[in-house]
Amino acid sequence: MLRQKWWKIVCVILLLYTAVAGFLGSVPAEPILNETIRNLYFHVAMWMAMMITLTVSVIYSVKYLRTNKHVYDIYALEYAKTGILFGILGVVTGSVWARWTWGSFWSNDPKQLGATIALLIYLAYLVLRNSMTDLDKRARIGAVYNIFAFAMLFPTIWIIPRMVDSLHPGGMGNSFNIEMDPRLREVFYPGAIPGWTLLGVWITTLRIRLQLVAERRHN
Amino acid sequence: MRQQYTFYGVLLYVASTIFVLHLAMWEPEGPVWKGLFWMMMLFICVNAVAKSFLQEGRERLLYFYTIAGARDFIVSKLLFNALLMVVMSLLSVGLFLLMLGDPTTQVWLFVLLSMMGGLSLSLVFTFLAAIAARAQQSSALMAIMGFPLVIPQLLLLNKASTVAFEPVLQGGFWSMILLIIGLDVLLVAMAIILFPFLWKD
Numbered sequence: 001m002l003r004q005k006w007w008k009i010v011c012v013i014l015l016l017y018t019a020v021a022g023f024l025g026s027v028p029a030e031p032i033l034n035e036t037i038r039n040l041y042f043h044v045a046m047w048m049a050m051m052i053t054l055t056v057s058v059i060y061s062v063k064y065l066r067t068n069k070h071v072y073d074i075y076a077l078e079y080a081k082t083g084i085l086f087g088i089l090g091v092v093t094g095s096v097w098a099r100w101t102w103g104s105f106w107s108n109d110p111k112q113l114g115a116t117i118a119l120l121i122y123l124a125y126l127v128l129r130n131s132m133t134d135l136d137k138r139a140r141i142g143a144v145y146n147i148f149a150f151a152m153l154f155p156t157i158w159i160i161p162r163m164v165d166s167l168h169p170g171g172m173g174n175s176f177n178i179e180m181d182p183r184l185r186e187v188f189y190p191g192a193i194p195g196w197t198l199l200g201v202w203i204t205t206l207r208i209r210l211q212l213v214a215e216r217r218h219n
Numbered sequence: 220m221r222q223q224y225t226f227y228g229v230l231l232y233v234a235s236t237i238f239v240l241h242l243a244m245w246e247p248e249g250p251v252w253k254g255l256f257w258m259m260m261l262f263i264c265v266n267a268v269a270k271s272f273l274q275e276g277r278e279r280l281l282y283f284y285t286i287a288g289a290r291d292f293i294v295s296k297l298l299f300n301a302l303l304m305v306v307m308s309l310l311s312v313g314l315f316l317l318m319l320g321d322p323t324t325q326v327w328l329f330v331l332l333s334m335m336g337g338l339s340l341s342l343v344f345t346f347l348a349a350i351a352a353r354a355q356q357s358s359a360l361m362a363i364m365g366f367p368l369v370i371p372q373l374l375l376l377n378k379a380s381t382v383a384f385e386p387v388l389q390g391g392f393w394s395m396i397l398l399i400i401g402l403d404v405l406l407v408a409m410a411i412i413l414f415p416f417l418w419k420d
Contacts, residue, residue: 127360148413151409152371155401160375
């Protein structure tokens, strides 16, 4: 199914829709946020895509531990890498947004710190894997750490930043925690989230195929 | 305990670090005192707990493997390290109060919090040491994996312990305590579920 073309076409159409409707469509005028509210389609949707790809990665890690099939390890690694990519993009889009609303790219906001810690935990996953040469051992220990890292994702980006005051929209002590406007929903749910997620899956499947070809040549 | 010298080694490490702090800072103010204390705890933990796995030779691990199951082994490691860190945190609170003065308003609350902190840190580092022991260059890996993982806990502990320096109880204290306990439970559960996969080789 993943080799078929239709979902790649859907991905391109959805991302085009997100970009066109995201930049040209009408948005609610909120104080402070103003036009930067359009970042919802990019920044927030990328975090969602990150959560989805990292969830897929951890599912493959569990599958690896249950079956010991080498391909699952490659799947888990590549989905985790794509998740990290989306995480970095999420931090970058967020800090560009912060430049125009908070006044500086980085202001040690709890959300920024939590996201950075989560990314560091996942980058350690890549370092840990690279430190082992034995394929079987690397896969097993990598899978264990990946499950652990996923569990740490919840306190670092979902729970702790919400417990403290933050300037971030949707947080405590902030004006923007109202229901999402229908005009935003129209682009966010059908366009941005599936669009970015499909792009992530696309990138990952390409990388997995590359990895499998490389291994076959190596053998 | 057959490796008594490691215990006394860590003890000496604690005492000399606090003595250097005493010479350098004399009696620091509350926030500085608190910050120094938690950093101190972090380094004690890295020294004391990380060694518990990294210094076991292959033969010793093989021996443990033949006499005990993976679950029993990790549970006993967790318990031992937790106990060790609780003792270490009591000792370091004592030395801190003795050498750096007492800026707290509720000493016993801080003692309790420090024991809880020692316990939480020991759980993180026991599990990480179990992972790192399987890889090469494990002490470098401990630092790479460990520091991002303990940041959330240290931040929570540091914030929660502010209470002991103020005359009134702040809001949000109990939710922080609950979160720390929740993290500990999560870590123990993870260690018990995942350790058997690390163990077999």
